[in-house]
Amino acid sequence: MNNQKHSVLKRCFHWINVPSLAIMAWSGILIYWAHQAYVILPKILVDKLNLHHRLAEGMGWHFLVMWIFALNGLGYCLYLILSGDWRNIFPRKKDFQELLPFVLHDLKILKTGPDLREIYNPAQKMAYTSAILMGAGLILTGAAIFKPVQLGWLTSLLGGYEAARLEHFILLVAIFLFFIVHILQVMRSGWNNFRAMVVGHEIEKE
Numbered sequence: 001m002n003n004q005k006h007s008v009l010k011r012c013f014h015w016i017n018v019p020s021l022a023i024m025a026w027s028g029i030l031i032y033w034a035h036q037a038y039v040i041l042p043k044i045l046v047d048k049l050n051l052h053h054r055l056a057e058g059m060g061w062h063f064l065v066m067w068i069f070a071l072n073g074l075g076y077c078l079y080l081i082l083s084g085d086w087r088n089i090f091p092r093k094k095d096f097q098e099l100l101p102f103v104l105h106d107l108k109i110l111k112t113g114p115d116l117r118e119i120y121n122p123a124q125k126m127a128y129t130s131a132i133l134m135g136a137g138l139i140l141t142g143a144a145i146f147k148p149v150q151l152g153w154l155t156s157l158l159g160g161y162e163a164a165r166l167e168h169f170i171l172l173v174a175i176f177l178f179f180i181v182h183i184l185q186v187m188r189s190g191w192n193n194f195r196a197m198v199v200g201h202e203i204e205k206e
């Protein structure tokens with residue numbers, strides 16, 4: 001039996017994130033390593049990864065793909081609001097109460113866990129909401145260091161140019177950590193769960 005789990009729109013928004021974030025990360029590394037102060041990688045690795053003298057190329061890709069990432073994120077947020085899907089993602093009071101028993105049960109420390117009937121468990125809701133906030137934060141801190149004069153109010157709001165730069169860096173480490181945990185959890189949940197994010201539905205036995 002087939003049941004629609006993820007709509008076409010949601011899957012499009014989701015999968016556009018993957019190449020766009022990958023290009024943002026790669027071009028970000030090219031920009032980052034162009035600055036002498038940050039050259040902390042061993043020379044041999046920098047040579048192997050061909051990171052030298054590619055600042056213009058890195059900036060070109062970063063400032064092009066940021067539009068795709070930002071517009072896609074904005075589209076996804078609008079979709080969540082208009083479709084009412086935000087109810088599946090944003091944690092409510094009971095999710096905070098159920099988080100610890102859920103995690104302890106997941107780690108097999110507690111025999112019984114909370115009775116979950118929704119599409120996402122409390123930990124997923126918190127992780128997905130954080131990913132949305134981190135994406136928004138990356139765009140805002142990125143905009144503050146991209147146009148510190150035109151968007152001076154945003155740069156000062158974020159604590160100044162250097163602070164916005166540090167925040168941009170911290171957020172990118174955080175979203176990378178989310179990505180690693182997300183992939184591990186997807187692998188743990190199995191093919192059927194992954195398939196639903198590709199074709200929309202899980203395959204259930206009659």
Ligand code: HEM
Pocket residue numbers: 010014017018021085089128131132175179182183186189193194195196197
């Ligand atoms: C190869 C990379 C990725 C794979 C295989 C993957 C896979 C999945 C799967 C299978 C789900 C559904 C989970 C479920 O139904 O239990 C999901 C949901 C989600 N993923 Fe990913 N994902 C990837 C990359 C990303 C990236 C880069 C982001 C954003 C930074 C992201 C953010 C999300 C969010 C926010 C949801 C919840 C979507 C919703 O219901 O509206 N994913 N992912």
